[in-house]
Amino acid sequence: MAYKLYYFNIRGLAEPIRYLLKYGGTEFEDVRIERENWPDLKDTMPMKQMPVLEVDGKKYFQSIAISRFLATNYGLAGKDAFESMEIDSVVDTFNDMRIKITQAFLAPEAEKEEAMKKVLEESVPLYLMKLNSLAEENGGYLACNRLTWADIYVAAMSGLITFISKGQDLFETYPAIKKVIENVEANENIKKWIAERPVTAY
Amino acid sequence: MAYKLYYFNIRGLAEPIRYLLKYGGTEFEDVRIERENWPDLKDTMPMKQMPVLEVDGKKYFQSIAISRFLATNYGLAGKDAFESMEIDSVVDTFNDMRIKITQAFLAPEAEKEEAMKKVLEESVPLYLMKLNSLAEENGGYLACNRLTWADIYVAAMSGLITFISKGQDLFETYPAIKKVIENVEANENIKKWIAERPVTAY
The missing domain is CATH 3.40.30.10 (Glutaredoxin)
Known part of the structure; x- marks a missing residue:
């Protein structure tokens, strides 16, 4: 093809x-x-x-x-409907976070700083804490105890997330997510x- | 279960x-x-x-x-990866539209009217025209020429969409989408x- x-x-x-x-x-x-x-x-x-x-x-x-x-x-998707739901929920959660940060990023200049502060302090930690504990529970992966496209999705989007978050590396204080990204980037x-x-x- | x-x-x-x-x-x-x-x-x-x-x-x-x-x-999902992608893209497109309308709905009071006008005049028609032609091309369904969860998703969300769009029935001028919703609602x-x-x- x-x-x-x-x-x-x-x-x-x-x-x-x-x-x-x-x-x-x-x-x-x-x-x-x-x-x-x-x-x-x-x-x-x-x-x-x-x-x-x-x-x-x-x-x-x-x-x-x-x-x-x-x-x-x-072969990076779920092996059954339960696994697929698990992977999909991680991806959609990460995407929800991206949409929230993007909204702040695109806010009118006068509101931007306040909007970004709010999203980075209030929303983002909730998302990242959850994803970090999922990565801890799943042996260094975000779902299903193995490499799935959820890991690849998050790793590939991490640069965009850092860029729109005023250049802050949001993952710095979430070591299990950091490890997920490193694992993906270690693939040959x-x-x-x-x-x-x-x-x-x- | x-x-x-x-x-x-x-x-x-x-x-x-x-x-x-x-x-x-x-x-x-x-x-x-x-x-x-x-x-x-x-x-x-x-x-x-x-x-x-x-x-x-x-x-x-x-x-x-x-x-x-x-x-x-x-049995309402895709039969293969191509079909699943087709269904998923319809659902995610509809969801993108919902997010845009929701942003206008939740805008500060002073900006709300203008934001809603903009989204209803500029973004929504693009989404609905596309979904309407998909419904025409797929024999009255949104994907795969048969009933899938894309139809059920759109039908079930149509009430929320109408509510947040200032009560306007957005689907009124999109007969093929209307028909999709009616088909779902006709299920016993x-x-x-x-x-x-x-x-x-x-």
């Missing part, structure tokens, strides 16, 4: 997809669209949004849906990707 | 789970927690949030993860549930 990934020239929401494709050793075309060309290309995307993964000419959208699809193909294929990927701010 | 669903006494984010449990004919305890009792109960929930589905004493969280779990058990078990469920604002 021929894979083509469309996104901006950033890690952002596409990075979990790239990590998974690399993990699986799947060849793909990493199409990076410059901002100035996006208005012309927008209408060629199913939801006028990216990331989009094209598989044999058919375009699929929604980054988490695409990640789960790849994870299923690579992913380590190689991190070394060779285009350098972008987030 | 013993199922217990914890949520507030509203349809809200738990209604897709209730629809699915009813569709599957699964007995469950529909625990509805009054707002005044929530502070005392909050710490008993994995993420201090609801809905939570307890299965044989173990608590699971994240409404979409729970819905996918039930759908898998009832769900029809019975709609007739007997507690009457709440949303």
Whole structure:
């Protein structure tokens, strides 16, 4: 099958997809669209949004849906419906946290500092404490006592999270999550990707 | 297995789970927690949030993860990884729309009207046009040319969406989505549930 990934020239929401494709050793075309060309290309995307993964000419959208699809193909998804629910709940929890931080990040300039302070002090610790204890309970993984796409998703998104959180490394005080990220980054294929990927701010 | 669903006494984010449990004919305890009792109960929930589905004493969280779990058990999920991605992308797209409307709904009083106008005029039509054409292409369903949990999810959430959109029926001008909702509501078990469920604002 021929894979083509469309996104901006950033890690952002596409990075979990790239990590998974690399993990699986799947060849793909990493199409990076410059901002100035996006208005012309927008209408060629199913939801006028990216990331989009094209598989044999058919375009699929929604980054988490695409990640789960790849994870299923690579044996990184749940082995039964209970395991899948466990993995999915970790990913959706992490994504809830990302959405909250993003809202503060995108708040009007006058409200931004206050909004970011509030989210970093009130919401984020609750999410990270939970994820940290899950990682402790699951032997260094976020779910199912083994490497799943939840680990890869969180590791690949950690850079974006750090960037939008005023550059703070939110994971610094959560050693079990730190370890999850390090484990993912120690994978040979992913380590190689991190070394060779285009350098972008987030 | 013993199922217990914890949520507030509203349809809200738990209604897709209730629809699915009813569709599957699964007995469950529909625990509805009054707002005044929530502070005392909050710490008993994995993420201090609801809905939570307890299965044989173990608590699971994240409404979409729970819905996918039930759908898998009832044969309403994808038959392969491609189908699952298709269904998941519809659900996540609808959820993106819900989050955008919710942000406007929860905006400070002074900004609320403008924010809601913007989201209803600019974002919502894009989402609903896409979902409407998917429903047209898939023979009256949102994905896979048959009833899946994407249809049930959207139908069960439509009341919440109407409520937070200043009471506007957003689906009125999208006949294919309307039909999806009607199809779900015509299911015998769900029809019975709609007739007997507690009457709440949303």
